[in-house]
Amino acid sequence: MLVICPNCKKHHDIDEKRIPPNVKLARCKGCGKPFPLPSSGKILLVPKVPLRKKLVPKRTRIIGVSLSKGGVGKSTTAVNLAAGLALAGSKVLLVDTDIQGQDSFMLGVKAKGGLPELVTGELKPEEAIVQARERLWLLAGGESLAGLKRIIDRKDFGGERILAKTLEPLEKQYDYIIVDTSPGWDPLTVNVLFYVKEILAPVSLEVMTLQGLVEFLKSVSSIQKSREDVSLKYIVPTFKDDRVKKTVDVLARLEQLYPESLCEPIRQNVSLSEAPAYGQTIYEYAPGSSGAKDYRALVRKVADDDSLFR
Numbered sequence: 001m002l003v004i005c006p007n008c009k010k011h012h013d014i015d016e017k018r019i020p021p022n023v024k025l026a027r028c029k030g031c032g033k034p035f036p037l038p039s040s041g042k043i044l045l046v047p048k049v050p051l052r053k054k055l056v057p058k059r060t061r062i063i064g065v066s067l068s069k070g071g072v073g074k075s076t077t078a079v080n081l082a083a084g085l086a087l088a089g090s091k092v093l094l095v096d097t098d099i100q101g102q103d104s105f106m107l108g109v110k111a112k113g114g115l116p117e118l119v120t121g122e123l124k125p126e127e128a129i130v131q132a133r134e135r136l137w138l139l140a141g142g143e144s145l146a147g148l149k150r151i152i153d154r155k156d157f158g159g160e161r162i163l164a165k166t167l168e169p170l171e172k173q174y175d176y177i178i179v180d181t182s183p184g185w186d187p188l189t190v191n192v193l194f195y196v197k198e199i200l201a202p203v204s205l206e207v208m209t210l211q212g213l214v215e216f217l218k219s220v221s222s223i224q225k226s227r228e229d230v231s232l233k234y235i236v237p238t239f240k241d242d243r244v245k246k247t248v249d250v251l252a253r254l255e256q257l258y259p260e261s262l263c264e265p266i267r268q269n270v271s272l273s274e275a276p277a278y279g280q281t282i283y284e285y286a287p288g289s290s291g292a293k294d295y296r297a298l299v300r301k302v303a304d305d306d307s308l309f310r
Helices: 074-087 102-107 115-120 145-154 159-173 187-193 207-224 245-257 270-278 290-303
Strands: 002-004 011-013 025-027 034-036 061-065 092-096 129-133 136-139 176-180 198-204 231-238
Touching (some): 074 136, 074 198, 092 159, 145 159, 159 187, 207 231
Parallel strands (some): 061 176, 092 176, 198 231
């Protein structure tokens, strides 16, 4: 049966046979608020009606890779997720909104412009967007994003929608748009969260990062007051090292707090830190490494297709 959350109206596909008899509440993946299960009679049930695939419109998946704390592997995750989806056959646009412009460096791409020039109209989409790999395109970031942030700040109305207005006309060209964000919480990060539909949060297995996730989710909740269709969908633990007790403890805590959103962890792997120096993805630099295996698993999770890379 399909269950509709009474708070945000998000639909949930629930197998009523798997609901333990003593459980009366569920937590919504969209808004994070608890709601009563069907046995209480307080929520709306909609019969599941199978749809023919040709009647279901294809929609671009728009995913923001974001967390306000730095050093958690956001760019590594954004680049290797985007590259992995492209290898799996999807058309992917990677958008870098970080002033450091690391995505270009990691892919070995030199762009004459990027996102700021596209927003201001200095470059057309075909000039600003460069093809980095087969089926993978890049809209670069970099130092000129500082000027874009000032443009957003000067907007009296609608500044939070500048990124959305720029990228929405391009969406039909891609299966996925992956947006890499900078650390912190600034007007450009707010723009990203006013554009993306799904959030993927890389979380390094450290106590302070766990606290950073909690603070980040509070900020996302404030965005959801204006945009109900954005939600945290994936939490990706990074730098997993079974030799370090704290990483095991933090992972266990994440499993306890966010079981529905938690993905398989990305293990500590030296190849992940070496690959950018050669302008290569992990699949190119060390395809047999644990890092490559873990990011292939993440691609399968995001694409909801266990057959990929098998």
